[in-house]
Structures are given as C-alpha cells and as structure tokens.
Amino acid sequence: MLQVNFIRDNKEQVIAGMQTRNYKGAQLAVDKVLMLDDQRKSTQTELDTILAANNKISKEIGGLYKQGKRDEAEGLKAQVESQKGRVKELEEEMRQVKVKLRDALLEIPNVPHPNVPPGNTDEDNEVFQDWSKDLPEMGADAQPHWELGKKYNLFDFELGVKITGAGFPLFRGRGARLQRGLINFFLDAAHKAGYEEFMPPLLVNEDSARATGQLPDKEGQMYHATKDNLYLIPTAEVPVTNICRDVILNEKDFPIKMTGHTPCFRREAGSYGKEVKGLNRVHQFEKVEIVQVVHPEKSYEVLQEMVKYVEGLLQQLKLPYRILTLCGGDLGFTSALTYDFEVYSAAQKRWLEVSSISNFETYQSNRLKVRFKGSDKKTHLAHTLNGSALALPRIIAALLENNQTAEGIKIPKAIQSYVGMEIIS
RNA sequence: GGAGGAGUGGCAGAGCGGUUGAAUGCACUGGUCUUGAAAACCAGCAUAGGCGAGAGUCUAUCGGGGGUUCGAAUCCCUCCUCCUCCGCCA
Numbered sequence: 001m002l003q004v005n006f007i008r009d010n011k012e013q014v015i016a017g018m019q020t021r022n023y024k025g026a027q028l029a030v031d032k033v034l035m036l037d038d039q040r041k042s043t044q045t046e047l048d049t050i051l052a053a054n055n056k057i058s059k060e061i062g063g064l065y066k067q068g069k070r071d072e073a074e075g076l077k078a079q080v081e082s083q084k085g086r087v088k089e090l091e092e093e094m095r096q097v098k099v100k101l102r103d104a105l106l107e108i109p110n111v112p113h114p115n116v117p118p119g120n121t122d123e124d125n126e127v128f129q130d131w132s133k134d135l136p137e138m139g140a141d142a143q144p145h146w147e148l149g150k151k152y153n154l155f156d157f158e159l160g161v162k163i164t165g166a167g168f169p170l171f172r173g174r175g176a177r178l179q180r181g182l183i184n185f186f187l188d189a190a191h192k193a194g195y196e197e198f199m200p201p202l203l204v205n206e207d208s209a210r211a212t213g214q215l216p217d218k219e220g221q222m223y224h225a226t227k228d229n230l231y232l233i234p235t236a237e238v239p240v241t242n243i244c245r246d247v248i249l250n251e252k253d254f255p256i257k258m259t260g261h262t263p264c265f266r267r268e269a270g271s272y273g274k275e276v277k278g279l280n281r282v283h284q285f286e287k288v289e290i291v292q293v294v295h296p297e298k299s300y301e302v303l304q305e306m307v308k309y310v311e312g313l314l315q316q317l318k319l320p321y322r323i324l325t326l327c328g329g330d331l332g333f334t335s336a337l338t339y340d341f342e343v344y345s346a347a348q349k350r351w352l353e354v355s356s357i358s359n360f361e362t363y364q365s366n367r368l369k370v371r372f373k374g375s376d377k378k379t380h381l382a383h384t385l386n387g388s389a390l391a392l393p394r395i396i397a398a399l400l401e402n403n404q405t406a407e408g409i410k411i412p413k414a415i416q417s418y419v420g421m422e423i424i425s
Numbered sequence: 426g427g428a429g430g431a432g433u434g435g436c437a438g439a440g441c442g443g444u445u446g447a448a449u450g451c452a453c454u455g456g457u458c459u460u461g462a463a464a465a466c467c468a469g470c471a472u473a474g475g476c477g478a479g480a481g482u483c484u485a486u487c488g489g490g491g492g493u494u495c496g497a498a499u500c501c502c503u504c505c506u507c508c509u510c511c512g513c514c515a
Binding site: 040041042044045047048049051052057058059060061062063065066073074076077078079080081084248377379 | 443444454471472474475476482483484485494495496
C-alpha cells in the first residue's frame with residue numbers, strides 16, 4: 001500500500017493515477033484516508049499527553065516511597081487511577097482507527113507510471129514489441145497441445161482428475177522430462193544472470209501472505225490449510241519476497257536478485273470454458289520466478305533489464321512472442337508499470353501470457369517493510385520488482401504446437417541437453 | 426505428541442517491580458594521533474509514531490498478544506520459536 005504521507009503530499013497525482021485505472025470515487029477514497037489519519041493523529045496526541053503525565057507521576061511516587069512519604073504517594077496514585085478509564089477508551093479508539101485507516105489504504109491502488117497507456121481492458125494494452133509479422137503457419141491439420149499430449153503420452157488430464165480434480169495435470173514420461181529440463185534451463189539462466197537461487201517453503205503463514213498483498217485482497221485465490229492456518233503459495237514471489245520482510249538493508253546490498261522454482265497453486269474460482277482448456281489455465285503449475293529488491297533510483301532501469309532477460313529466454317526457445325505494456329484498466333492493483341509477455345500458440349491461433357514483469361516501486365515494500373539506510377543516514381523504502389521467467393504450462397503448450405512436424409515434435413537446440421531429446425516422436 | 430529449559434539492541438551478555446530504551450564487551454560510524462595502517466584515546470550508534478520551523482521533546486516497543494500494579498524487561502495467563510530428553514517418522 002501507499003504511505004499516508006505520500007498520499008497527503010501528492011494527492012492530485014494519486015487521484016489522477018486512480019482515474020487512469022478507471023477507479024470510481026477516487027477523490028472520496030483518498031479523502032477518507034486523510035480524514036482517518038487526522039483522526040489517528042489527534043487521538044494519539046491526546047493519549048500521549050495523558051500517558052506522559054501518568055509516567056511522570058508514577059516516577060514521583062517511586063521517589064516518595066523511598067522517602068517514606070506514603071500519604072503523599074497515595075494521593076498521587078488516585079490521580080493516575082482516575083485517568084485509567086480515559087486511557088482505555090483512547091487505546092481502543094486508536095486500535096479501531098488504525099484498522100479503519102489500514103482498510104482505507106488497501107483501497108488505494110499504486111500510482112501508475114506515466115508510460116501506462118489509458119484504457120479499460122486487455123484490448124487497450126499497448127504492443128510495445130511485436131513479432132507478429134512472421135507468425136508460424138501450421139496448416140489445418142495442426143493439433144492443439146492437448147491432442148499432442150495425448151498422442152505422445154506427455155500428460156494426462158483424466159488421471160489428474162482421478163487423483164485430485166480438474167486443473168491438476170499429470171505429466172508423465174517425456175512430458176515430465178521436458179518440464180524438468182525446462183525448469184533447469186530457466187534456473188541455470190537465472191543463476192548465470194546473477195540471481196541467487198532459493199527453494200522456499202510451499203506453504204506460508206498469514207504474515208507472509210499479508211505482506212505480499214495476497215491477504216486480504218486475494219484470499220479466495222489461495223488454497224488454505226485451515227487446520228494449521230497456512231496457505232499454499234500462488235507464486236514463488238510470496239515466500240521469496242518475504243525473505244526481505246522487516247529488514248533494513250544497506251545501500252551496498254543492492255541489487256538483491258533472487259530466483260526460485262516452485263509449484264504454484266491457484267484456485268482460479270469461476271474459470272471455465274475454452275480459455276482453460278488443456279494447459280491454458282490450471283490449478284497447479286510450475287514456475288521460475290525472478291525477484292529484485294533495488295534502490296529506488298534504479299528500479300526502472302532494472303525493469304528494462306528484466307524484460308531483456310525474459311526476452312532472451314524466449315529467443316533461445318525460438319518462440320514467437322510479443323511484449324505488451326498493460327493499460328490502466330488491466331494493470332495490477334499493486335503495480336506501477338507491468339509488461340506482459342505472450343507467446344504465440346500456432347495451433348490454437350492465439351497469444352498465451354507466459355510472463356508478467358512489474359515494478360511495484362514502494363507499494364509492496366511499504367507493507368513488507370523492506371527499507372534501507374541511505375547515504376543521508378535515514379531509512380527509505382526500497383523498490384521491489386518481480387517477473388516470471390518463466391511459467392511452464394503455456395511455454396510447453398506453445399513449444400509442442402509450434403514445433404510439431406510429421407516426424408514428431410522438435411525440441412529447440414537450447415534445451416536439448418536439458419531435456420535429453422532432440423525430437424518427441 | 427510427552428517432559429524439562431530458554432527467548433533482552435547487529436552480535437555476545439547483565440538486569441528479575443521504581444529516573445533502565447536498557448550496564449558492559451565486540452562490531453560499526455566520525456574524530457585525535459600516524460607518511461599510511463594498526464593500536465590507543467574521544468565521540469556517536471535501535472525502530473515506529475505524535476508535537477515542533479528547528480534544536481528538541483513526548484509516546485510505544487526487551488519473541489507475539491492479553492492481564493496485575495500508581496509503576497513491568499522484571500509478576501501472572503496465553504500463543505510462537507529455539508535447545509535437551511523421550512516417542513513417532515521420509
């Protein structure tokens with residue numbers, strides 16, 4: 001979430017940003033935050049005044065007892081005692097106003113970067129780099145990946161249903177090896193690019209889920225192990241970013257580059273139809289995530305670097321891709337600027353999103369409390385960024401569909417040594 | 426899962442009801458000294474929030490939450506984490 005003081009100092013900018021996102025009632029939401037903050041301040045001022053007086057008297061009582069002046073001490077005791085009711089009231093008021101303020105702040109989205117194009121839906125996203133000119137033509141007999149998976153026995157949705165339910169694919173044989181090879185390929189690439197590799201826990205506690213913003217906003221998106229009150233991670237972003245929670249860094253620690261492969265669990269409640277056919281949308285999938293925590297002055301430079309990095313991966317895989325700048329209406333609530341990567345799925349004749357790279361500026365770090373000591377010796381919030389590099393199912397879908405030939409599915413050179421095959425036939 | 430012990434500043438470690446936001450040591454930062462460094466010496470060194478132009482000042486925080494008390498790091502309850510022993514187990 002945004003800092004109250006930032007909202008106070010940049011009120012017009014915050015409201016304008018909310019309008020870019022087609023947020024209704026921006027002015028009202030912002031005024032509510034400021035009003036609640038004023039209320040918080042005045043309550044604290046009153047409370048602090050009483051507490052200061054009480055503390056002072058209590059110290060005097062200590063002195064009086066030492067001198068044996070019991071009667072005087074008793075009188076002062078009564079004086080403090082008389083304030084207790086009011087203190088309780090104010091403390092309760094404080095608690096309530098803080099909760100209200102937090103809730104109001106959660107309603108305020110991040111301020112979009114000036115480069116964010118206006119617009120309402122994914123139709124309005126700006127194609128910032130496009131390879132659509134030489135899209136592969138597969139012919140009428142081209143098969144979608146779910147047919148190819150069946151044909152070559154790479155994955156089995158029916159068995160996934162039997163074991164768990166819809167949306168839990170079972171990879172087998174060469175399909176499983178293809179996936180494992182790709183994961184290793186992505187992890188090795190991240191390692192070469194200077195990211196530290198992590199294998200984090202796949203269940204997280206409430207604090208972690210709250211810090212990266214899954215709670216309370218996206219509660220329904222996560223699987224919840226209620227007995228232990230733990231959540232299955234919807235992305236490695238959650239455990240990996242939480243490494244830096246409540247940490248005060250030194251400027252020389254930047255940039256912090258982290259990566260990790262994890263399964264991701266998403267309930268995707270309400271999804272159905274063609275959009276979710278095959279591997280297009282599933283409840284459990286593999287993903288390699290990259291996360292950076294950087295100095296605020298560097299974050300947009302780093303965002304470009306991350307885009308270039310993901311671009312490099314797709315080029316090595318020889319997949320036709322395009323990069324989109326998300327418009328105001330499609331931009332994630334917590335992001336200031338997001339680039340989506342889509343690969344072309346030749347048999348389905350559609351673009352599939354495989355990566356989303358975002359700069360959250362301080363929006364995430366404010367909740368995480370990731371700070372650093374600047375050269376001015378003060379603490380400041382760091383900027384956080386993350387992106388998929390990459391999500392597996394749709395990459396696999398596109399690889400299978402685009403590389404199908406009469407002889408079989410050709411494995412791109414870059415990953416042959418990882419997969420241990422040149423062709424799936 | 427059962428029994429016992431413990432959680433204090435970046436680290437180590439005192440304090441166990443009264444001016445203790447917290448001794449001391451180490452680390453760190455600045456200074457003196459030195460050709461430079463080390464050593465020695467001097468000074469500084471938590472986070473968040475309120476008030477204030479600022480100097481500053483007040484409040485909260487000694488694993489988390491709650492309670493007792495005029496007053497809690499110190500007493501009580503509860504939860505969490507770590508250590509030791511037993512049980513179970515890939």
